[in-house]
Amino acid sequence: MIEPVVAESGPKTVEESTVDRRTMVAGTVGTVMEWYDFNLYGLASALIFGPLFFGSGSVGGTLASFATFAVGFAARPIGGVLFGHLGDRIGRKQVLLVTMLAMGVCTTLIGVLPTHAVAGIWAPILLIVLRVGQGIAVGGEFAGATLLTVENAPPGKRGLYGAIPAMGTGAGFVLASAVFGLVSLLPEEQFTTWGWRIPFLLSVGLVLFGLWVRTGIKETPVFADLTERGEVARFPLLVTLRRQPGAVVRTMGITISGFVWGYLIQAFALSYATKTLGLPKSTMLWAIALASALEIVAIPFWGWLSDRIGRRVTVTIGLVLTVAYVFPFFALLETKSTPLVFLAMVLAIPVCKDMVFGPQAALVAEQFNANVRYSGVSVGREFGGAIFGGTAPFVATALLAATGSIDIVALYVVAGCVLTLIAVFAGRETANRDLRDA
Incomplete structure (x- = not known):
């Protein structure tokens, strides 16, 4: 049995506290920016990319748009392998x-x-190329941002520290939803002509700020210790697959539920509610923005709770709540009542999804030895995202079109929760593992 870390952590100097704060900001601001950019694409896929880049506003255009959304996820394992190695x-x-x-x-x-009206077939081709670039970048971002904080965490606080960059996913979606919600209030002709471009162009400011913050941080003590001891792996991915293949598979499984449920809420449900149920785009965008804003508090809370009661217990409760709630979630949307739609999102995202997602950063980091941790987390998580996350809106749209019933989509979510539960219980509780081992 692995004993808890009991290293001394006495009072910190002013300089050490400043470094800690900058490290936390560096991990979080990058995740905010990455997920602002990535989620913008999801929103645009649901609302505008079909007619603009594929020449159709019908189900076929929506499916084509969601297919390019999935392409970004397919590219994420490439980023996971590349940036994990580096x-x-x-x-x-x-x-x-x-x-x-x-x-x-x-x-x-x-x-x-x-757009398609101007460039024809080159419009979707160029869009796909840039989407692949987004996917490769995100494939290396999440693991690095969370390891930056997890490997700097004091004893007994890895769940909380790992959840802080993860809350940037909520903040990023708040920004994406809020900005997209504002531009969607423009007259339809202006929105489709130039308004939709504004949120994408605004990412320049986030990039500049994030680069400034990250240039001033130090390397994590775990990696610095590895370098000093000469234990940096030459081919970390090969070492991971040879010595810890089970950890890679478990990491994929741990992420399934969050990917399926999260992207159904943020992409498929947006398309379903606006195009099938006839809800206003602004209502759905502001409901998602509110729920995502609550994630800024919820994700660290669930990470903190996992430090107290364990990762497996926290995640299991979240999975059970998701299974119990998925059918009522769609029923609330079908009421077309604005307060109930807002309630649906508030229960779905910061409660059900984030109780599983909050402890995830620490949980997946704890699966791997220090000298292969970046590769292990990146590859396991991003292959899971490619298989189950990017395809979720496409699969859900296809299931709905084939059956005409939203219940089959709900069962799809239930299946994802079952797979995650199996993965969580396939390994030991890891909250007390020493991350310095190699």
Whole structure:
């Protein structure tokens, strides 16, 4: 049995406290920016990309748009392999600068792309190329940002520290939803002509701020210790697959529920509510923005709770709540009542989804040894995202079109929760594992 870390953590100097704060901001601001950019694409896929880039506002255009959404996830394992290798070879900090810059450039360029009416077939081709670039960048971002804080965490606080960058996913979606909600209030002709471009172009400011913050941080003590002892793996991914294949599979499984449920809420449900149920776009966007704002508090809380009662217990409760809630969630949307739609989102995202997602950063980091941790987390998480996350809106839309029943979509979510539960209980409780081992 692995004993808890009991290293001394006495009073910190002013300089150490400043470094800690900057490290936390660096991990969080990058995640905010990455997920602002990535979620903008999800919103645009649900609302505008079908007619603009594929020449159709019908179900076929929506499916094509969601297919390009999935392409970004398919590219994420490439980023996971590439940046995971670099993160375990040269350190967490340098990789995080590259992922941020790459994501910002791709998103800004999407904002200036010609549409199908102007460029014909080149419009969706260029969109897909930039979407692949987004996916590669995100494939290395989440693992690096969370390891930056998890590997700096004091004893007994890894769940909380790991959840702080993760809350940037909520903040990023708040920004994306709020900005997209504002531009969607424009007259339809102005929105479809130039208004939708504004949120993509605004990512430039986030990139510049994030790069400034990240240039001033130090490498994590765990990686610095590895370097000093000469235990940096030459081929970390190969070492991971040879020595810890079960941890890679468990990591994939741990992420399934969050990917399926999260992207059904944020992409499919948005399309379903506006196009099938006839709800106003602004109502759904503001409901998602409110729920995502609550994530800023909820995700760290659930991470903190997992430090107290364990990762497995916290995640299991979240999975049970999700299974119990998924059918009522769609029923609340079908009422078309604005207060009930807001309630549906508030219960779905910061409660059900985040009780599973909050402890996830620490939980997946604890699956791997220190010298292969970046590769293990990136590859396991991003392959899970490619298989189950990016495909979720497409699969749900296809299921609904084939059966005409939203119940089959709810059962799809239940299946994802069952797979995650199996993965969580396939390993031991890891909250007390020493992350310095190699």
